[in-house]
Amino acid sequence: MSGKGKTIKVDYLARVEGEGALFIRYDDNHVHEVQLKIFEPPRFFEAFLRGRDYTEAPDITARICGICPVAYQMSALHAMEDALHLVPTSELKALRRLLYCGEWIESHMLHVSMLHAPDFLGYPSAVAMAKDHPEVVQQALEIKKAGNALLRLLGGREVHPINVRIGGFYRTPTKEQFESLREQLSAARDLAERMCRWAASLPFPENTQKFEFVALVNPDEYPMNEGRIQSSEGLDISVKDYEKHFREVQVPHSTALHSVLIERDSYLVGPMARFNLNYPRLSTGVKRVAEELGFNPPCSNPFKSIVVRCLEVLHAFDEALRIIDNYQPPEHPYLTVEPREANGCAATEAPRGLLYHRYGINAQGKITQAKIVAPTSQNQKTIEKDLRLMLPNFMHLPESQLQGLCERAIRNYDPCISCSTHFLQLHLQHDQQGSS
Amino acid sequence: MVPHSQLIEAEEDKPKLAVWKFTSCDGCQLSLLDCEDELLLLAREVEIAYFMEASSKVEEGPYDISLVEGSITTPNDVERIQEVRRQSRFLVSIGACATAGGIQSLRNFADVSEFISVVYAEPDYIETLKDSTPISAHVPVDFELQGCPINKLQLLEVISAFLNQRAPQVSAHSVCIECKLKGNVCVWVAHGTPCMGPVTHAGCGALCPSYNRGCYACYGPKENPNNESLCHWWAEKLGADKATIIENVRNYNALADHFKKIGEEWGKDKKRTS
Numbered sequence: 001m002s003g004k005g006k007t008i009k010v011d012y013l014a015r016v017e018g019e020g021a022l023f024i025r026y027d028d029n030h031v032h033e034v035q036l037k038i039f040e041p042p043r044f045f046e047a048f049l050r051g052r053d054y055t056e057a058p059d060i061t062a063r064i065c066g067i068c069p070v071a072y073q074m075s076a077l078h079a080m081e082d083a084l085h086l087v088p089t090s091e092l093k094a095l096r097r098l099l100y101c102g103e104w105i106e107s108h109m110l111h112v113s114m115l116h117a118p119d120f121l122g123y124p125s126a127v128a129m130a131k132d133h134p135e136v137v138q139q140a141l142e143i144k145k146a147g148n149a150l151l152r153l154l155g156g157r158e159v160h161p162i163n164v165r166i167g168g169f170y171r172t173p174t175k176e177q178f179e180s181l182r183e184q185l186s187a188a189r190d191l192a193e194r195m196c197r198w199a200a201s202l203p204f205p206e207n208t209q210k211f212e213f214v215a216l217v218n219p220d221e222y223p224m225n226e227g228r229i230q231s232s233e234g235l236d237i238s239v240k241d242y243e244k245h246f247r248e249v250q251v252p253h254s255t256a257l258h259s260v261l262i263e264r265d266s267y268l269v270g271p272m273a274r275f276n277l278n279y280p281r282l283s284t285g286v287k288r289v290a291e292e293l294g295f296n297p298p299c300s301n302p303f304k305s306i307v308v309r310c311l312e313v314l315h316a317f318d319e320a321l322r323i324i325d326n327y328q329p330p331e332h333p334y335l336t337v338e339p340r341e342a343n344g345c346a347a348t349e350a351p352r353g354l355l356y357h358r359y360g361i362n363a364q365g366k367i368t369q370a371k372i373v374a375p376t377s378q379n380q381k382t383i384e385k386d387l388r389l390m391l392p393n394f395m396h397l398p399e400s401q402l403q404g405l406c407e408r409a410i411r412n413y414d415p416c417i418s419c420s421t422h423f424l425q426l427h428l429q430h431d432q433q434g435s436s
Numbered sequence: 437m438v439p440h441s442q443l444i445e446a447e448e449d450k451p452k453l454a455v456w457k458f459t460s461c462d463g464c465q466l467s468l469l470d471c472e473d474e475l476l477l478l479a480r481e482v483e484i485a486y487f488m489e490a491s492s493k494v495e496e497g498p499y500d501i502s503l504v505e506g507s508i509t510t511p512n513d514v515e516r517i518q519e520v521r522r523q524s525r526f527l528v529s530i531g532a533c534a535t536a537g538g539i540q541s542l543r544n545f546a547d548v549s550e551f552i553s554v555v556y557a558e559p560d561y562i563e564t565l566k567d568s569t570p571i572s573a574h575v576p577v578d579f580e581l582q583g584c585p586i587n588k589l590q591l592l593e594v595i596s597a598f599l600n601q602r603a604p605q606v607s608a609h610s611v612c613i614e615c616k617l618k619g620n621v622c623v624w625v626a627h628g629t630p631c632m633g634p635v636t637h638a639g640c641g642a643l644c645p646s647y648n649r650g651c652y653a654c655y656g657p658k659e660n661p662n663n664e665s666l667c668h669w670w671a672e673k674l675g676a677d678k679a680t681i682i683e684n685v686r687n688y689n690a691l692a693d694h695f696k697k698i699g700e701e702w703g704k705d706k707k708r709t710s
Contacts, residue, residue: 012488014488014489014491014492014494015488015489015490015491015492016489017462017489018457018462019457040459041458041459041509041510041513041564042552042564043459043509043539043540044540044543044548044551044552045539047543047546047550047551047552048539048540048542048543048546048551052683053679053680053683056683056687059652060539060687063461063463063538063539063584063688064461065461065462065463066460066461066462066463066464066465066466066585067462067463067466069461069463106470110466110469114469114490115489115490118492124491124492124493125484125487125490125491125492125493126490127475127476127479127484127490127491128491128493130476130479137476138476141472141473141475141476142472144470144472145472145473148470148472156643156644156646156647157585157640157643158470159463159464159466159467159470159585160463160584160585160654162643162644162647162649162652163647163649165649170644170647170648170649171647171648171649333648407492
């Protein structure tokens with residue numbers, strides 16, 4: 001027996017959405033145990049959805065997450081439309097994509113500027129950072145505001161939009177309504193390009209790892225609402241087969257279920273996975289910036305995910321402007337269908353990654369069964385693995401810095417604990433050498 | 437309630453603001469970060485002393501003003517809200533979860549142990565209360581800001597009223613008045629669309645009717661709503677069935693007194709018996 005037991009504890013991880021804790025047990029040579037503890041109170045959406053009307057699913061599931069409500073609305077809509085064999089027109093599809101662009105911009109910029117960037121520059125918050133770097137914070141807020149303006153026009157409001165329904169929208173905008181928004185988006189797009197360059201210039205800890213990346217892949221576009229589920233290890237399945245290849249398991253230390261690939265194990269969803277599997281389908285403007293910055297796929301260092309988020313924001317602006325320029329108001333704002341007994345599922349790309357919904361409904365249109373798999377519960381196991389593999393390379397750091405690095409490593413994934421259900425406390429325990 | 441003018445000592449003599457999260461989706465506290473034009477200005481007026489979603493810097497209490505998001509659903513929540521109250525001079529509950537139990541209070545009308553088994557394979561690991569309850573069921577609350585989600589401009593108004601020692605100007609009238617102010621055509625009268633507007637608290641700016649949709653009451657009940665009449669009209673004139681009427685009061689504000697009452701009257705056979 002040699003060495004002294006050390007413990008580092010952070011009771012509540014800041015700058016993530018929701019509540020969680022982390023427990024790490026290690027000694028000088030090994031990391032013995034990493035547990036990302038999620039104990040945000042469960043809210044039982046899958047249980048109380050049963051008996052509710054199928055038309056309510058998009059609005060009710062939006063309430064799972066105030067940061068990415070559109071993602072829940074999109075997955076719920078597409079799953080119900082899958083059940084009812086309802087295929088929206090291409091105009092309606094484009095409008096949904098436009099709404100999603102607004103959410104990607106808003107959610108990514110919230111993470112980039114308010115939750116993630118302070119880590120790289122050594123500030124506790126974006127407000128504190130604004131004192132020394134006012135231009136970066138103000139520009140980030142302008143970009144975020146443009147995303148929110150898009151959500152407001154098309155969705156009615158930023159948090160829990162009210163305008164989407166099964167079959168389309170309650171009301172579709174006129175061409176004129178986009179005029180002033182177009183100017184705002186175009187100005188913010190230029191700021192977003194600057195933000196990409198700024199993010200790429202940040203100092204990144206070296207932490208390249210091997211991941212199995214999982215994302216939707218669509219030959220025609222950078223994925224949002226449609227595509228097959230593919231992985232960097234060769235998985236290529238239809239969304240219908242999701243549950244044949246992925247399984248959720250419950251662990252004692254978390255109120256969120258862990259998701260694994262049955263054939264292998266942990267995997268990663270989210271911006272890095274999308275970027276690595278879909279790079280050729282980013283806009284020409286984004287690829288030009290990425291090439292200039294020498295930022296090519298694959299990106300396997302989670303600290304660099306801040307650059308990927310900025311590039312995706314830039315892509316969302318290009319995509320939004322393209323959709324607005326080609327916009328023709330749909331003939332009808334929505335399509336209608338009678339409910340019948342059926343099952344349906346869908347996966348869409350939430351800002352944080354693949355979001356899977358499956359529903360069963362009866363002949364009266366009441367929900368009989370619901371299953372929801374959020375991106376963060378899919379990434380939980382990968383986050384634990386990342387910490388286990390990262391720590392040995394940074395053992396030379398003083399413990400206070402090591403603790404900060406672990407917190408940063410978690411924030412790299414932009415975990416949305418409210419989505420996965422949830423609470424982050426950090427307990428880093430240094431065992432005596434040779435014990436356990 | 438107008439708070440006493442004596443501030444708790446803070447850096448630069450600014451009032452100390454704290455933001456607390458209980459069981460919720462984070463959307464209402466996010467409204468504060470969505471104030472892109474006002475956030476940095478606000479930070480000059482108040483000291484953001486505790487806001488875990490936005491800052492890793494934690495200042496000890498007590499706090500001048502606490503914004504509380506979320507409902508109480510675990511034994512730990514029950515203890516924590518008492519501590520938050522002790523540490524707060526002025527406590528504002530924000531959003532439908534904090535003011536009326538939130539969507540998760542649908543569990544109150546069902547068997548929660550069965551709910552746990554639907555979602556989790558090993559229910560023994562899960563610690564949760566039978567009911568989801570609003571903040572006011574546990575501690576005195578100085579002001580309640582309704583809405584799922586809250587309106588960020590109303591939130592700024594509440595903070596601003598606090599800073600200026602006056603009562604917040606938050607209209608308690610119905611969504612119908614907001615429609616009239618906007619010049620909306622009534623979706624009910626003109627299109628026969630069932631709408632909760634007549635009994636629903638203002639604050640959203642009559643969003644749903646502005647988008648040709650009936651209001652679904654995400655801002656909860658207005659002051660003195662005429663529920664009986666509304667339900668009668670829904671059933672008699674619009675042909676809404678009982679299930680639809682109950683669904684419209686048992687959603688985001690199911691525990692708000694007026695909505696709870698409608699739910700109980702119309703859903704007698706669905707009441708929990710345990």
